[in-house]
Amino acid sequence: MQAPTLRDVYQAKKTIAPHLPRTPLHYSAGLSEMLNAEVYLKHEEHLPLGAFKQRGGINLLANLTDEERARGLITASTGNHGQSMASACRMFGVRAMICLPKNANPNKVAAMKALGAELIFHGDAFDDARLHCERLAREEGYRFVHPVNEPLLIAGVATAALEIIEDLPDVQVLVVPLGGGSGVSGACIVAKGIDPAIEVLAVQSEQAPAGYLSWKQGEIVEAEMATFAEGVATGSGYELPQLIMRELLDDFLLVSDDEIRQAIGTLVEKAHTLAEGAGATALAGAIKYPEKVKGKKVAITVSGANTTVDQLRQALEMYRA
Secondary structure (H helix, E strand, C coil): CCCCCHHHHHHHHHHHCCCCCCCCEEECHHHHHHHCCEEEEEEHHHCCCCECCHHHHHHHHHHCCHHHHHHCEEEECCCHHHHHHHHHHHHHCCCEEEEECCCCCHHHHHHHHHCCCEEEECCCCHHHHHHHHHHHHHHHCCEEECCCCCHHHHHHHCHHHHHHHHHCCCCCEEEEECCCCHHHHHHHHHHHHHCCCCEEEEEEECCCCHHHHHHHHCCCCECCCCCCCHHHCCCECCHHHHHHHHHHCCEEEEECHHHHHHHHHHHHHHHCCCCCHHHHHHHHHHHHCHHHCCCCEEEEEECECCCCHHHHHHHHHHHHC
């Protein structure tokens, strides 16, 4: 695996442009006052599938060979990556099979099914589904798409960071949530390739800290995964994004699930923005570690809005309390 370059991200931008609109970068007066910073939200939840992963799926499918497309694609997902692959496969006329944990977000499951994907439920956690997916790919000859260790996926999702810097050239800090690491590693490639002074901060739930521990220890680590925020619910670090982050990431912050729920409520009240747990994780990091953003021009990524009513209700009840 070779890490994508800034040139690859610009190429991905051209590939994706006919299929997806740019997402807005909006100044938030409420969050700016709260954090004593100049805060902008990158609204990836405005994409048609409600999450940033859609960028990567289109870039990957557009670059596959006819032989790979004919074999059909299989991947593992907790939801947003699966929606991305299902949508892109439908766009390019390719068979899509998605392996999911049994407790996958029902809204995301319904969306993948509506997009024409064949759903395969296996195990109680994302990595159970991923290992089953890899086994099926070996046995049946499908084109396996790793949900993270795919340079084309990383280059695709990195276009979100590229749009931020194009819209806000003097941005000083990018705050990005981390699950598998494609979004963070993509932001690192873009920020450091354009201006090494731009800081990139990754934020992950301490209830699923494998990415943080892998980065901290310099080797792939597995850890308990108990977070409600399925978009950041991974039990292992992944080689390609970790390779990129070890070289380029400025800092890595951990937040609790309760702090993520508080951030969901904060986004609703202060920025009139609906986010799922993973979508509010970056803001939770900025709130918990205000010294990281104080006095700076900051772009915080809202990576998705595919929440359930129950998740939203729980978050708002905690926020009001």
